[in-house]
Amino acid sequence: xxxxxxxxxxxxxxxxxxxxxxxxxxxxxxxxxxxxxxxxxxxxxxxxxxxxxxxxxxxxxxxxxxxxxxxxxxxxxxxxxxxxxxxxxxxxxxxxxxxxxxxxxxxxxxxxxxxxxxxxxxxxxxxxxxxxxxxxxxxxxxxxxxxxxxxxxxxxxxxxxxxxxxxxxxxxxxxxxxxxxxxxxxxxxxxxxxxxxxxxxxxxxxxxxxxxxxxxxxxxxxxxxxxxxxxxxxxxxxxxxxxxxxxxxxxxxxxxxxxxxxxxxxxxxxxxxxxxxxxxxxxxxxxxxxxxxxxxxxxxxxxxxxxxxxxxxxxxxxxxxxxxxxxxxxxxxxxxxxxxxxxxxxxxxxxxxxxxxxxxxxxxxxxxxxxxxxxxxxxxxxxxxxxxxxxxxxxxxxxxxxxxxxxxxxxxxxxxxxxxxxxxxxxxxxxxxxxxxxxxxxxxxxxxxxxxxxxxxxxxxxxxxxxxxxxxxxxxxxxxxxxxxxxxxxxxxxxxxxxxxxxxxxxxxxxxxxxxxxxxxxxxxxxxxxxxxxxxxxxxxxxxxxxxxxxxxxxxxxx
Amino acid sequence: xxxxxxxxxxxxxxxxxxxxxxxxxxxxxxxxxxxxxxxxxxxxxxxxxxxxxxxxxxxxxxxxxxxxxxxxxxxxxxxxxxxxxxxxxxxxxxxxxxxxxxxxxxxxxxxxxxxxxxxxxxxxxxxxxxxxxxxxxxxxxxxxxxxxxxxxxxxxxxxxxxxxxxxxxxxx
Numbered sequence: 001x002x003x004x005x006x007x008x009x010x011x012x013x014x015x016x017x018x019x020x021x022x023x024x025x026x027x028x029x030x031x032x033x034x035x036x037x038x039x040x041x042x043x044x045x046x047x048x049x050x051x052x053x054x055x056x057x058x059x060x061x062x063x064x065x066x067x068x069x070x071x072x073x074x075x076x077x078x079x080x081x082x083x084x085x086x087x088x089x090x091x092x093x094x095x096x097x098x099x100x101x102x103x104x105x106x107x108x109x110x111x112x113x114x115x116x117x118x119x120x121x122x123x124x125x126x127x128x129x130x131x132x133x134x135x136x137x138x139x140x141x142x143x144x145x146x147x148x149x150x151x152x153x154x155x156x157x158x159x160x161x162x163x164x165x166x167x168x169x170x171x172x173x174x175x176x177x178x179x180x181x182x183x184x185x186x187x188x189x190x191x192x193x194x195x196x197x198x199x200x201x202x203x204x205x206x207x208x209x210x211x212x213x214x215x216x217x218x219x220x221x222x223x224x225x226x227x228x229x230x231x232x233x234x235x236x237x238x239x240x241x242x243x244x245x246x247x248x249x250x251x252x253x254x255x256x257x258x259x260x261x262x263x264x265x266x267x268x269x270x271x272x273x274x275x276x277x278x279x280x281x282x283x284x285x286x287x288x289x290x291x292x293x294x295x296x297x298x299x300x301x302x303x304x305x306x307x308x309x310x311x312x313x314x315x316x317x318x319x320x321x322x323x324x325x326x327x328x329x330x331x332x333x334x335x336x337x338x339x340x341x342x343x344x345x346x347x348x349x350x351x352x353x354x355x356x357x358x359x360x361x362x363x364x365x366x367x368x369x370x371x372x373x374x375x376x377x378x379x380x381x382x383x384x385x386x387x388x389x390x391x392x393x394x395x396x397x398x399x400x401x402x403x404x405x406x407x408x409x410x411x412x413x414x415x416x417x418x419x420x421x422x423x424x425x426x427x428x429x430x431x432x433x434x435x436x437x438x439x440x441x442x443x444x445x446x447x448x449x450x451x452x453x454x455x456x457x458x459x460x461x462x463x464x465x466x467x468x469x470x471x472x473x474x475x476x477x478x479x480x481x482x483x484x485x486x487x488x489x490x491x492x493x494x495x496x497x498x499x500x501x502x503x504x505x506x507x508x509x510x511x512x513x514x515x516x517x518x519x520x521x522x523x524x525x526x527x528x529x530x531x532x533x534x535x536x537x538x539x540x541x542x543x544x545x546x547x548x549x550x551x552x553x554x555x556x557x558x559x
Numbered sequence: 560x561x562x563x564x565x566x567x568x569x570x571x572x573x574x575x576x577x578x579x580x581x582x583x584x585x586x587x588x589x590x591x592x593x594x595x596x597x598x599x600x601x602x603x604x605x606x607x608x609x610x611x612x613x614x615x616x617x618x619x620x621x622x623x624x625x626x627x628x629x630x631x632x633x634x635x636x637x638x639x640x641x642x643x644x645x646x647x648x649x650x651x652x653x654x655x656x657x658x659x660x661x662x663x664x665x666x667x668x669x670x671x672x673x674x675x676x677x678x679x680x681x682x683x684x685x686x687x688x689x690x691x692x693x694x695x696x697x698x699x700x701x702x703x704x705x706x707x708x709x710x711x712x713x714x715x716x717x718x719x720x721x722x723x724x725x726x727x728x729x730x731x
Contacts, residue, residue, distance in 0.1 A: 119587060120594050124637045144637065178579065178640040302631035305624065 003131030004033035004162040007095065010138035012038055013170055016066050018427050020044055020053040024070025025110060027097030029162035031068075042427065042456050045448040047074050049420035051081020052446065054092040056384060056424025059407045062215055064091045064145045065424060071097045072110030075156070076117060080414060082152045083121035087411025088236065089213055091150035093141050094118075100160040101129065114156050123151030127158070132166035139174050148181025149300040150213055183299070185314035185321045193271075193295045193312045194328050200269030200293070202342045203229045206252065208281075209236030209410070210274015210298060210318045217403035219322035220273060221245070226329050229271075230346045232260040234281040236410040237274070239400030249346065250399075252552065253281040255392035258357060258544045259349040261552045266345070273297045274318040277307040278411070279548075287551035297321045357557060360540045366390070366465050369516060369534055370397035373435065373463060376520045380405060381433045382425045386418035386442030389471035392542040394437040416445030419462060423449055426458040433524055435461040440490055441470040450503035453529035461523040462531040467538040468492055475541050500531040509533045567622030571600075573645040573652055573723050574617040574630065579638040580606065587636055588615065597621070597629045601654075601720030612640065616652075618698075618721045645723055652723035656701045657683065659691045661712035671708060678704045689714050 001009075007030060011019070018040040023031040034041055044050040047069040054065030069078045075096040085092045099108040115125045124144050126137045134157070141153040197203050211220050220240060224231050224247050231241045232249045235256070241248055250257035252264050264270070270292055275281070282288035285307050296303075296310040297318045304313040314321045359367045370393060377383075379401040385391040385408040400406040407425065409417035422436040436443075443464055453460055468490040477485050500507030505528050510516035516534060523530035543558045578584050585604055592599050600618040607614045621629065626644065633642045645652075662668045668690060675682055675692045678700065684691040694704050698721060705716070 115583065116586070119590050176637060179637045300635070302628065302635050304631075305627060306631075309624075 001168045002029065002033065002163060002165050003128070003134050003157065004029035006131060006134040006166075006168045007138060007157065007162070008033045008037045009168075010135045010170060011066060014064070014138065014142045016064075018042060018057065019066045019068055020050040020057075020424065021068025022047055022050060022070070022074060023068075024074045024097065026071035026099055026159045027068060027074075027095075027157075027162070029159065030095070030097065030157070042452060044420070045451055046446065047077035048080045048416065049446045049449045049452070051078045051092060051094060052084065052414075052417050052420035053424035053427070053449075053452075054094070055081060055085045055088075055090045055417075056407060056421030057428045058085070058091050058424075059212075059421070060382060060425040060428040062213065064093050064142050066093045066095065068095050069097070070110065071099055071114070072112045074110075075112055075114040079117060079121070082118055082154065084409050084412045084414040084417055085152040086121040086123070088409065089150050089209065090152070091145035092152045093138075093145050093155065094152060095155045095157065097162070098127065098156045098158040101158045102160070104158065115154065118154045121152070122154045125154040125156065127156045128161050129158075130166065131161050131164045132168065134161070135168055135170045136174060139171060140176055143174060144176065144179065148179075181299070183301075183316045185297070185316035185324070187324075189312055189314055190321070190324055190328060193314060193325065194332065196269055196293050196295060196312060197227060197271065198332060202267045203227070203269040203271065204264055204267040205229055205231040206264065206270055206272045206275055207231060207233045207237040207240040208273060208275025209234065209240075211237055211240035212404050214274060214299070214317055214319040215404065216274075216319035216322050217241075219319055219326065222326045223322055223329070226326060228340075228343065230263060230343070232256075232264055234275050234278070234410075235395055235408070238395060238408075239403055239406035242401050242403060243399035244401055247346075249350070251395050254283070254546045254548070255395060255542050255544065256281075256546070256552075257396065258353040258555065258557055259346075261544065261546065261555045262349050262353075263346060265551075265553045267292055269293045269295070271295045271297070272310075273322065274299070276303050280410075282308070282552065283546050283554075284549065284551040287553070353557075357543070360537065362537050362540070363512060364510075364516065364534065364536060365540060366393040366536055367397045368513060369463075369465060369536070370394060370437070372513065372516055373437075373520060374398055376517065376524070377433060377435065381435060382407070382422070382429060384408065384418040384422040384425060384434070384436050386436065386438040387413050387415045388439050388442055389467075389475065389542050390437055390439035390442065390465050392472070393465065396542070398437065415442040417442075419443060419446050419460075420449045420452075422460040423453055423458050426460050430458070433461065435463050438462050438464045439471055440464060440466045440468055440496070447499060450500065450505050450529060450531075454504045457527075459527055459529045461520075462529065464496055464531055464533050465536050466496065466533050467536050467540070469538045471538065472542070474538065478539075478541070479545075496531050496533040500529070505529040505531060507531045507533065509535070511535060567624055569620045569622050571618065571620055571647075572626055573647060573650060573721060574619065574626075574633070574642065575645050575723055576615040576617065576633055576642045577607070577640040578613050578615055579640065580611050580613040581638070584613070584638045585615075587638060588633065591632055591636065592629075595628070595632060597625065601718070603720040603722050605722070616721055616723050643725075645725060649726050650723050651726055652697060652721050653695055654698050654701055654719055654721045656694045656705070656716065656718045657691060658694065658705065658708065658713060659689050659715040660708050661688060661714050662690045663688050667711055671711065674704065674707055680704070
């Protein structure tokens with residue numbers, strides 16, 4: 001059997017049902033073997049999108065998404081997507097072609113040391129030197145990508161290794177020495193956490209992306225309901241907890257919900273679940289959590305004490321740790337009643353900001369549009385976002401109801417992520433509506449994926465809040481650079497309805513709330529992708545705002 | 560702007576890591592140090608009692624918090640099997656240095672030979688204008704010898720970095 005065939009079979013054995021990719025010189029043998037594969041191949045128009053699609057698929061399915069690219073530029077084009085997956089701990093397996101073994105190091109045509117390039121943004125990488133190594137490597141690649149704290153794995157296969165034949169053994173079991181992802185949190189530490197929480201007057205849960213990666217939704221909800229404490233999330237953790245739940249307060253952070261930022265600085269005990277205390281979430285490291293006790297649940301020991309020193313560390317899968325905590329609490333008498341002062345404070349803050357925060361004075365605004373979108377979408381609809389103002393508006397004004405249905409490039413902040421990721425998510429869940437909450441600047445970067453959406457019958461909705469601006473940059477230039485605009489205008493170009501039309505998708509311009517409602521309904525019925533072009537005012541800013549380098553308490557609530 | 564905590568006191572540490580003996584592992588380790596701005600004083604890599612494992616000995620001047628991160632990040636690497644911070648009181652550690660000293664006149668030459676004897680060093684080479692001495696010991700001892708002969712003029716110097724093993728026991 002050839003190495004290329006072994007690759008395809010190994011992927012089949014891992015249960016892969018779709019691969020996103022683009023062929024080239026150094027992966028021709030793989031594409032030849034692909035003709036007989038029993039999984040689907042989706043041809044992308046740029047490799048960056050292949051990685052984002054695999055990422056969107058992986059986040060939705062909570063299993064590895066796979067992408068293919070050729071050597072050199074094909075492989076380097078994947079890097080942005082691989083780095084995005086790394087920053088957000090998403091399990092993707094990227095398979096690249098490489099020049100033949102004898103040509104490596106000779107600066108051959110389309111040769112890049114992609115293992116070297118990708119090193120800082122991959123969990124691990126492989127380069128088989130013989131065809132017979134491929135089956136085990138693929139099994140290890142999928143295992144490493146999915147287990148522990150998930151992340152991208154690169155498999156770089158020289159062309160002659162793809163072509164050469166060998167007797168293949170497909171292992172059932174593999175062991176990776178030096179990699180031990182299954183850790184259980186220490187029970188005495190658990191007991192300390194329970195004590196701290198029972199003695200706290202103003203405890204709060206801060207749920208991060210780890211809850212979503214681990215699928216610990218019901219465990220998180222059980223803990224919150226059992227001890228009746230408010231739940232904020234990080235932005236990565238948005239949708240870890242239903243945002244219409246009576247204990248929910250939404251995301252904290254630079255553009256967090258005002259009430260969430262406010263309440264967390266008033267807390268006396270924080271339970272951080274699968275969160276890494278990023279600067280975007282907690283603001284100034286020194287200031288965050290001062291005088292409070294912090295209980296940190298995470299699967300990655302290196303996250304403990306990295307940005308914040310904590311009082312109790314529970315290292316292990318957060319799903320299992322939460323389950324144990326719930327059991328331990330069930331045995332204790334819980335005194336907290338639902339009208340304790342702390343829960344009253346939660347209600348008070350929500351009400352205060354609901355009355356205080358005014359919408360931008362226009363007929364059609366980001367806030368109104370997103371509220372309308374939420375109203376018309378089913379609870380289980382999947383949402384991805386682009387990056388910039390549109391992303392932060394999505395965080396502020398679109399409530400996630402079904403946990404684990406909201407995906408954004410939160411760590412790397414990759415413009416162009418949302419649209420291909422939505423296509424990947426649609427491939428994972430074809431029967432659920434998928435919406436990319438987009439801005440024009442970010443959508444521009446990967447809009448050629450419209451071809452994929454149309455041809456591969458993966459009809460997603462691009463909800464394009466269009467200010468013909470690199471809006472977030474413009475907002476910072478308004479705020480910090482005295483309105484000296486530099487490099488932010490898009491000058492009414494292109495016409496997004498025509499762009500959609502050119503690809504055979506549906507383009508609808510919605511210039512009033514009434515038109516928007518009609519457009520969303522039409523999009524939900526459409527069997528091709530729909531781009532809803534929603535012109536919004538270029539001066540509409542995202543508020544609240546915690547300026548970089550300041551603390552959450554310094555939040556600016558409006559202009 | 561994003562400093563994590565107040566400045567902690569730095570001290571000298573020896574970190575010992577067992578790693579897979581295969582291509583690219585040293586690259587992964589050093590790239591990690593660079594990417595996370597860990598400051599390394601020396602790093603040595605060599606074979607061990609097991610053919611498929613290498614031992615890396617890393618010395619660093621770090622505060623406790625940085626050391627903790629360095630160890631945890633190292634452990635996260637798939638090719639790293641085991642990482643220990645060695646207690647210098649319960650560890651044997653040595654470094655080797657080759658020092659080529661300018662020595663033309665006979666007095667200088669005999670002084671250098673004497674010093675080398677006192678430091679249990681070896682004279683490896685004598686040329687018309689230089690003497691090359693091999694010194695093995697703790698980094699402090701090598702520093703002391705270097706300081707002693709510095710005024711003659713050091714033509715070239717090469718240090719290996721520290722290699723270390725815990726005292727007693729049979730564990731790897």
